Amino acid sequence: MRIYITSKQIIANKDVIxxxxxxxxxxxxxxxxxxxxxxxxxxxxxxxxxxxxEFVWGMNIxxxxxxxxxxxxxxxxxMVIQGKIEVIDNKENYCLLRLGNSLFSLGTxxxxxxxxxxxxxxxxxxxxxxxxx
Numbered sequence: 001m002r003i004y005i006t007s008k009q010i011i012a013n014k015d016v017i018x019x020x021x022x023x024x025x026x027x028x029x030x031x032x033x034x035x036x037x038x039x040x041x042x043x044x045x046x047x048x049x050x051x052x053x054e055f056v057w058g059m060n061i062x063x064x065x066x067x068x069x070x071x072x073x074x075x076x077x078x079m080v081i082q083g084k085i086e087v088i089d090n091k092e093n094y095c096l097l098r099l100g101n102s103l104f105s106l107g108t109x110x111x112x113x114x115x116x117x118x119x120x121x122x123x124x125x126x127x128x129x130x131x132x133x
Contacts, residue, residue, distance in 0.1 A: 001102040002045050002062055003027070003128070005038050018128065024100050025071035029126035046133050048081070048104055051125025055108040064118040069099050074122070081121045085113060096119075 008031070014032040018038060030051070031038055033051060038044060044113055055061050064082050072080040083097030083104060090110045091111040097104040099121070106121060 001099060002043060003049060004043050004048040004060045005040050008038065008040055010037070019067060020128075022071060022100075024069055024074055027071045027126060028073055028077050029079065029128045030127050031130070033130040035130070038130070044128075044130055047131055048099070048102070049127040049129065050081075050106065050121070050123040051127055052123055053105060057109070058111060060122045061106075061108060061111070062120050064120040067118050069118075070096075071099075077124075079126045081123065081126075082118060083121075085111070085115050085117050085119060087112075088115060092127065 003022045005018050005020050007019045009015055016037050017028065018031050019028050020026065041081055052060070066082065069083045074080055081104065083099045085095055086098050086103060087096040088111055089095065094105060094107050094110060095111055097106060
């Protein structure tokens with residue numbers, strides 16, 4: 001996914017938190033990879049991952065009535081990731097969501113939805129891995 005870094009903050013434990021814009025909306029996440037600190041007002045291609053280890057239907061994953069792919073920030077910097085289900089693998093406990101031109105992998109227990117449905121994922125920790133290497 002292509003993002004534009006609008007601000008960054010370095011936390012005491014040296015984590016770099018960035019705010020960004022994309023064609024799907026705004027977000028906030030922890031920067032991973034090189035460079036160790038991205039440049040503000042610069043474009044990057046990143047892979048998005050969530051920091052939580054488990055997602056549960058009805059708690060941090062819900063069905064979306066909107067049939068759009070988007071990113072948004074709720075109160076307390078909670079990231080909302082909304083996308084179209086492209087792949088469901090209940091045997092391996094994951095699904096792939098379409099986010100614009102990108103696919104987003106999500107580890108989860110079973111998802112009671114079908115390919116083509118839209119779901120919304122809420123994450124307290126979004127990780128951004130630089131693909132511009």
